[in-house]
Amino acid sequence: MRMLTTAVLLASAAALPAAAAGFELPPRKPGQWEMSIQVDTAAMPPQVIRMCLDAETDKLLNEKFSGMASNMCSKQEQTKDGDAIVLDSVCQLGDMKSESHSVVTGDFDSAYTMKTDMKMSGSNAPNGVKNITPGGPMTQQTTLNAKRTGECEAAMKPGDIDLGGGRVLNVRDMPSPNIQ
Numbered sequence: 545m546r547m548l549t550t551a552v553l554l555a556s557a558a559a560l561p562a563a564a565a566g567f568e569l570p571p572r573k574p575g576q577w578e579m580s581i582q583v584d585t586a587a588m589p590p591q592v593i594r595m596c597l598d599a600e601t602d603k604l605l606n607e608k609f610s611g612m613a614s615n616m617c618s619k620q621e622q623t624k625d626g627d628a629i630v631l632d633s634v635c636q637l638g639d640m641k642s643e644s645h646s647v648v649t650g651d652f653d654s655a656y657t658m659k660t661d662m663k664m665s666g667s668n669a670p671n672g673v674k675n676i677t678p679g680g681p682m683t684q685q686t687t688l689n690a691k692r693t694g695e696c697e698a699a700m701k702p703g704d705i706d707l708g709g710g711r712v713l714n715v716r717d718m719p720s721p722n723i724q
Contacts, residue, residue, distance in 0.1 A: 567622050567631055573653040574598045576693045576700070584685040594706040596696035601703035605715045639666040655691040662686065 574597055582590040597605075619634040631646040642664045650656030664682045696702065703715040 567620060569629065569648065570652040571599060571602050572597055572690075573692055574602070574702075576696045577690055578693050579688055579690045582687045582689075585682075592708060594693075594697075594700070596700035596702055596704045598702040601715050604703065608715065608718055641665050650690075653692065655689075657690070658688040660686045660688075 577595045577597060578592065579595065580590040580592050616637055617633050617635040619632065621632045623630045623632075625647070627649065629648040631644075631648065633642075633644050635642050635644075642662055644660055644662040646658055646660040648656060648658045662684050664684075696704075700706065700712075701714070704712055705715065706712045
């Protein structure tokens, strides 16, 4: 479950303005956002998270993860294709390499979708786990649908991220990832 939570947070951060990581996406409109993240290889329903954001916490969430991308990624390219934003990256963490191609459509005021095709090879898993995982590259497609649902709910303050199941954290309390 911790891996899924990390993946959700990374996907959330990937959809933020990422100037330091090489991407220049617009900031999201302040308020309550709901994100549904579906991974094609996951035999489970989409992961849904809710976030209460203001301008400061939207930027802070990005800053927490942008340094990680800068350290891990040898390629971070952003182009436009009509109204769509196209993001391509190549990243390395230990002996695990990922190549991703994302297309972002919509706007950051009301709703947007990010579809990502990713190819991963190598593994940072311990040897015992490596022995039971299939060899060769693995591919997956992820779809993130985000929509602004209005002003933040009374129970949530700016920076709160509700992961479901009673798990709520605030971006201000999250340590910056220290990945070399």
